Amino acid sequence: MSGGTDQTRPASLAALASGGKPALAAILARLEREPDAPDVRRLLDEAYAAPRAHVVGVTGPPGVGKSTLLSALIAAWRASGRTAGVIAVDPSSRRTGGALLGDRARLATNPSDQGVFVRSMAARDRLGGLAELTLGAMVVMRALFDVVLVETVGVGQSETDVASIADTVVFCVQPGSGDSLQFMKAGIVEIPHLVVVTKADLGAVAERAKVDVAGALTLAETADDWAPRVLLVSAHLPESIAPLVAALDEHLVHVRAEGRLARARRTQASAWVLDAVRERFGRDGLRRAPDLALKPGESPFSRIAELAGRLAR
Numbered sequence: 001m002s003g004g005t006d007q008t009r010p011a012s013l014a015a016l017a018s019g020g021k022p023a024l025a026a027i028l029a030r031l032e033r034e035p036d037a038p039d040v041r042r043l044l045d046e047a048y049a050a051p052r053a054h055v056v057g058v059t060g061p062p063g064v065g066k067s068t069l070l071s072a073l074i075a076a077w078r079a080s081g082r083t084a085g086v087i088a089v090d091p092s093s094r095r096t097g098g099a100l101l102g103d104r105a106r107l108a109t110n111p112s113d114q115g116v117f118v119r120s121m122a123a124r125d126r127l128g129g130l131a132e133l134t135l136g137a138m139v140v141m142r143a144l145f146d147v148v149l150v151e152t153v154g155v156g157q158s159e160t161d162v163a164s165i166a167d168t169v170v171f172c173v174q175p176g177s178g179d180s181l182q183f184m185k186a187g188i189v190e191i192p193h194l195v196v197v198t199k200a201d202l203g204a205v206a207e208r209a210k211v212d213v214a215g216a217l218t219l220a221e222t223a224d225d226w227a228p229r230v231l232l233v234s235a236h237l238p239e240s241i242a243p244l245v246a247a248l249d250e251h252l253v254h255v256r257a258e259g260r261l262a263r264a265r266r267t268q269a270s271a272w273v274l275d276a277v278r279e280r281f282g283r284d285g286l287r288r289a290p291d292l293a294l295k296p297g298e299s300p301f302s303r304i305a306e307l308a309g310r311l312a313r
Helices: 013-033 038-048 066-079 132-142 158-164 179-185 204-217 238-288 300-311
Strands: 054-059 084-090 116-122 147-151 168-173 194-197 229-232
Touching: 013 038, 013 116, 013 132, 038 132, 038 300, 054 066, 054 158, 054 238, 066 084, 066 147, 066 238, 084 132, 116 132, 132 147, 132 238, 158 238, 168 238, 194 204, 194 238, 204 229, 229 238, 238 300
Parallel strands: 054 147, 054 168, 084 116, 084 147, 168 194, 194 229
Antiparallel strands: none
């Protein structure tokens, strides 16, 4: 993205690309205020039709070191010339509805680097889950960057919700904390494509966590012939980041093959439509709605707007 600051142009991908961080921050703020504005929806439709980024979802229990891991990944991608956008989904303030933790403060990034953009977004009333607005922000950023990272708060429904937005899901486990046992008990072993055991410099404890998680993953059923992998990573071992970057790239190659990525994204978009109708109009809305299926090439945002118009009458 360039560093221009002209925000008077109509919302479009070209305007955002030339407007830099200020333009993107402005449109994301407007997306939160006026998600149904016609020009905002047109931008979402344009962005949905022009996906560029590999979308990586990162989840795991609070305190496991997700922000440290993201900082290391961003540094590695920037060193190789790739741009990165980050959506940090934080718990919400009950009073204001805004994000509480402000992950952008925890990420070690250069504010002047136009190749990195970090946005904190509130989970709203979905404990640990992804608010509908997160989808729009992801789709816009997906059209502008090489990689988009979506970090969730790691409680409640985020572990499953992140699979509805990401191409690759990374689940983080902290050794010696019981996370690996919780991973097995929570029934989410079929969600991640990669599991990262953080703080690998702890040695034997980290190795034990890796063995435990690898054992749990043998019980998982995968639909696309990808065998989930477990990697040891530590912020104190910079050399441990390269294998993770390589594994992410390998999974992207895998999902792009034989049309898997396009099919997965269509399935995700169809689920967004159903979820939007349910959240806005409840079960009665689902009952009254016509066919929710997306036509080939149809934007879920236009479909949601069309359905909302019908159901609000």
